[in-house]
Amino acid sequence: MYRPKTTLEQWRILQAVVDCGGYAHAAAKLNKSQSSLNHAVAKLQNQLGVNLLEVRGRKAYLTEAGEVMLRRSRHLTQNVQELEILADSINQDWEPEITLAVDLVYPKALLYPVLRDFHPQSRGSRLRILDTVLTGTEEAITQGWADIVLSPNVPKGFLGEPIAEMQFIIVCHPQHPLAQMTAPVDPNELMHHLQLVIKDTSQTPNEKQGWLKSEQRWTVSQFDTAIDLMTQGTGFCWLPEHTVCDEINQQKLVKLDLKGSSFRKLVLWLVHPRPDSLGPGSQLLSDYLLAHRQLKHTTLNTEEEPCK
Known part of the structure; x- marks a missing residue:
């Protein structure tokens, strides 16, 4: 032996x-x-x-x-x-703690009804809901530190269930120079303006996703910060459409007509990093998430008012 x-x-x-x-x-x-x-x-x-x-x-x-x-x-x-x-x-009938990693692009308006339904059935399990972005979301899967991950990507070797579909659009203030162009904006023109990007939550970020060609970039940790900056006339940003519906409808921000493509479609996935050790509480929470899945293009906000 x-x-x-x-x-x-x-x-x-x-x-x-x-x-x-x-x-x-x-x-x-x-x-x-x-x-x-x-x-x-x-x-x-x-x-x-x-x-x-x-x-x-x-x-x-x-x-x-x-x-x-x-x-x-x-x-x-x-x-x-x-x-x-x-x-x-x-050895446990029900796990004492469940960790849910949620990529920042997942619409919170879809998450809150899930949590409302899950709470009465949770048997006192502590729930940790952690926001992640880009490589940080991927690491929640590959490093296995979360029980459930809502991710825009499924790393090689893992399986996922589609849970939501949305669009990323490019927006700026109505008085921004990019918004004053009559013809569709050439992507090369973007390189000469300040771009706002969302900080990767990984300790070792890998910039391999999204449009990151601008010569000037400011990095912020939340969508709200980027939106606030743009409503003051600073920079442009790619954002999930549902996060800026209110600002677009109130004409505080405008969608740019970009030559070639003005939006990117994104599918979000529910992933179990350790499917063989999934506890009953995590399984129940996953079932509720799938029951609330939205696989058509969403522009929802709290009032479910579509972007104009």
Whole structure:
């Protein structure tokens, strides 16, 4: 019978050293001594007969073999974590806490009726509702820290149920220079004006989504901040149509007629990052979310007044 040479703790220590950028920060994070981490990594390399790290100057860097081994080790530790979570779920009739990660583009007007219906059936479970954006939403799935994720993307290896459809439009103040153009706006013209963008909630954001070509960009954390800035005449922004219906109907903002495309269609998905360990409370909340799904183009706001 095969007996492993290494332990999960050794791999977790290696991951922490790499993620924290060195032994000192990893020791502080793990509440261990730096010497114990040095010993654990050295022993791991000796047991494997493979150099995982090489020291250059005062920093340790992954070798080519180390990069491969580290990547595979993350799958190993993640699988063990999921097994332990599954065991907890089996031993509990109802989970004490449910984490729902909601991408900022999901219409809150769809979420509130769900929560109203779920609350009487929640059996006292604590519910954490966390706003996420872009890579931060993706990490809620890939890192598995949420029980349910409402996301505009389904990462490779995961499954999702479509739950809402909406459009992103480009808007600015009626007196903004872009709004004064009679012909459809050339996308190249946008590059010369201030663009407002929403901050990615990931610790390591990856700017791979959306139109991000403007030479000037201001980053804000909420749609409301971007809307307030634009109603004062500052910048332009791509936003979900339902978030600016009131401002468009009150002529505080206008949709730009953009050459080639003035909007982007977006489908939102309900994703279970750890479907095998989904508890009964999370399943019930998912059922309510799906019951309130809206798969036709939505411009809803609280009064359900369509954008003009």
